[in-house]
Structures are given as C-alpha cells and as structure tokens.
Amino acid sequence: NAGVTQTPKFRVLKTGQSMTLLCAQDMNHEYMYWYRQDPGMGLRLIHYSVGEGTTAKGEVPDGYNVSRLKKQNFLLGLESAAPSQTSVYFCASSYYRTYTSTDTQYFGPGTRLTVL
Amino acid sequence: KNEVEQSPQNLTAQEGEFITINCSYSVGISALHWLQQHPGGGIVSLFMLSSGKKKHGRLIATINIQEKHSSLHITASHPRDSAVYICAVNRGSTLGRLYFGRGTQLTVWP
Numbered sequence: 001n002a003g004v005t006q007t008p009k010f011r012v013l014k015t016g017q018s019m020t021l022l023c024a025q026d027m028n029h030e031y032m033y034w035y036r037q038d039p040g041m042g043l044r045l046i047h048y049s050v051g052e053g054t055t056a057k058g059e060v061p062d063g064y065n066v067s068r069l070k071k072q073n074f075l076l077g078l079e080s081a082a083p084s085q086t087s088v089y090f091c092a093s094s095y096y097r098t099y100t101s102t103d104t105q106y107f108g109p110g111t112r113l114t115v116l
Numbered sequence: 117k118n119e120v121e122q123s124p125q126n127l128t129a130q131e132g133e134f135i136t137i138n139c140s141y142s143v144g145i146s147a148l149h150w151l152q153q154h155p156g157g158g159i160v161s162l163f164m165l166s167s168g169k170k171k172h173g174r175l176i177a178t179i180n181i182q183e184k185h186s187s188l189h190i191t192a193s194h195p196r197d198s199a200v201y202i203c204a205v206n207r208g209s210t211l212g213r214l215y216f217g218r219g220t221q222l223t224v225w226p
Contacts, residue, residue: 103164107159
C-alpha cells in the first residue's frame with residue numbers, strides 16, 4: 001500500500017515551458033486535492049476533485065489545469081510556467097464522510113518546482 | 117485576514133517541556149485538523165476533531181467550538197517532535213476542502 005505518490009519529486013523549468021505533475025493514490029479515495037506551499041504562507045488549494053471525471057477550482061487556480069480521468073490519478077498541468085509558480089506542490093486524497101463532510105487527508109511527499 | 121490563525125509562529129523548547137500550540141478560527145466549521153510537517157517536507161495528519169479532546173501518545177488536541185479555538189499539546193517534548201505543526205479547518209459545506217493556518221515551527225533542543 002503506497003498511499004499517495006507524486007511524480008516527479010523535483011523539476012526545474014524555464015519560463016514558458018509546460019509540464020504535468022502526476023498524483024496517484026491506492027486507497028480508493030473519492031476526493032483528491034492539489035495544494036501549493038510557499039514560504040510564510042499556509043497551504044493553498046489550487047484545484048480539487050470530488051470523483052472521477054470531476055474537477056473544481058480552489059483558492060489559487062490561475063495558470064493551472066487539472067484532470068481526473070481515473071479515480072486513482074489526479075494530474076496538475078502548467079501550460080506556460082511562470083516564475084510565480086515556483087513552489088512546493090502537494091497532492092492529497094481523502095474519503096468523504098457525509099456526517100462531517102470531511103475526513104483525514106493523506107498527503108504525497110511533494111514536488112519541488114523551480115521556474116527560471 | 118487569514119481565517120485560521122496560529123500562535124506562536126515559532127516555538128523553542130527544551131527536551132521534556134510541555135508544549136502548547138494555539139489555533140483560532142473565525143468561521144463556522146464542521147471539523148478541525150492538526151497536521152505535522154517533518155523537516156524533510158512530508159505532511160501527516162495528527163488529529164481530526166469536531167468536539168472535545170483527542171489523545172494519541174504524548175499528543176493531545178482539544179477544541180472549544182463556542183470560543184472557536186483549538187490547542188495542540190505535546191507532553192514530555194523530545195527533539196524528534198521538532199517540526200511545523202499546521203492547523204486546518206473544514207467549513208462543512210465546502211466538500212472536504214481545508215483552510216490552513218500558516219503553521220508553527222517547533223524546535224526542541226536536547
């Protein structure tokens with residue numbers, strides 16, 4: 001049981017390049033999330049998904065796109081990278097509990113992205 | 117203003133001391149989470165609570181819904197407890213989304 005995995009762990013891009021970050025979970029979770037973490041700021045939600053084939057915008061969605069074609073995978077794309085997207089990106093997943101509408105989130109190890 | 121405020125921002129302690137980290141929030145919530153971020157960057161969930169108190173080993177989390185406040189306590193602190201502790205809240209109707217505090221950096225010296 002690998003939990004939540006992220007690929008790649010590190011990446012350096014030049015301004016204007018594109019890339020896709022892959023998140024995979026083997027816990028059969030309905031919900032998946034992409035966050036970014038910047039120094040001095042809390043984790044901020046980029047996009048999330050409440051099930052296969054669904055996606056929704058979070059707090060800071062501009063410049064990112066996502067897809068959830070399979071329940072276990074959640075992809076985050078940067079079409080034209082900018083230096084402001086230099087950050088550490090975390091993926092997370094969770095069950096949905098109807099009585100609390102929340103459950104423990106399980107986080108991936110993170111991807112450190114630098115855009116030059 | 118951030119909806120979730122943590123204090124202190126930084127905390128230094130000697131091994132064995134009792135540690136308290138505070139979290140205040142300004143919105144209605146369905147649950148509050150405490151997470152730990154290791155020096156290597158990994159994030160793990162410690163507690164999810166919607167009322168009362170939970171205990172796991174040397175860690176205790178409490179929440180007071182009326183006062184919109186939660187505390188994380190560490191008894192008999194140890195250098196391996198050194199990490200960033202993050203408070204996050206779920207606002208009930210927001211489909212599992214969490215809103216995070218900025219974290220408390222704890223350093224425990226031997």
